[in-house]
Amino acid sequence: MYLRTVKIVRLSEGGETVNNEILMSSGAENIDFMIHGIFKYEIFGHEVWITTSHVCILIIMALMLGLAIAGNRAIRHAKEIPEGFQNVIELIVEMLDNMVTGTMGKVAAPKFVNYISTIFIFILMSNISGLFGLRPPTADFGTTFALGLITFFLIHITQFKNLPLKQIWTDMCSPLPPWLPIWFPINLISEIAVPVSLSLRLFANVLSGTVMMALVYGLLSKIAIIWPAALHVYFDLFSGAIQTYVFCMLTMTYIGQNYESE
């Protein structure tokens, strides 16, 4: 089964066969946590694959759309005394609202609460999707790096919008006075490291959970009966929720820094 799968991340043909030999000889033909290609098409001479990540993202997006439509309908027929589904929606929205307002302050929060709430729900659903047999889309570096890049551009757009150029230059030369920009390259590197470390943190956490579960189910398939549920609670629910919180929290802190002087 492992031999027939397509690995997107492979770099060389020879490496793959040897790797498969090692995996086969350890009696672990069931270990499977790689991204699989499902459908291939060619565009301008490049092979482009539709992978399991795309499919899982589409499933999660469909779920989110359904939730949004249902929530919209529940709020449109809102009652004075909320009941049932309206309660749940109000609880979620209020929680996210409080989280964003508490971190970013009253000035910046209304501008970003929509975006932060959306990525919060998206990342949370992606991380939890491992419970339902999907391969979490956040265990693909493409997904998390896209999220990190969005954060990066948001940080710098708000920075140039809200702070005067002089102060940005002073901040970039931070420990030394602004007429001596020796620290400028180092600060530039630390700015570029923000999206990389944000995305790698989320990616590696979710990937480690996925790999752990694949190892448990692949190597211990004979005795993995009920107790992996506890591992699922830790790796999928706890770790996923914490990483979602951390990603949104760091995004909010980085963006909120540009509003402090107001």
Place this chain on the structure above:
Amino acid sequence: MNITGHDLIMACSAIGAGLAVIAGIGPGIGQGIAAGHGAAAVGRNPGAKGDIMSTMLLGQAVAETTGLYGLLIAMLLLFVQPLG
């Protein structure tokens, strides 16, 4: 048993992967320190438990990053095989 150059590289990659996850020591110590100080802070001021918890978790997750870099190096060595 013939050992080709490729096999040698694979074996060394496996050893390197094992060495790379030693990076987990640092985050372990760091997270332990953060959790200890968090517990002490809750003991001093039980009313601020929520704030302390969220700050502690945030700091721990940031401290975890270096360990995860080690894990990523191990993963790359084992499954992507940049050297083989």
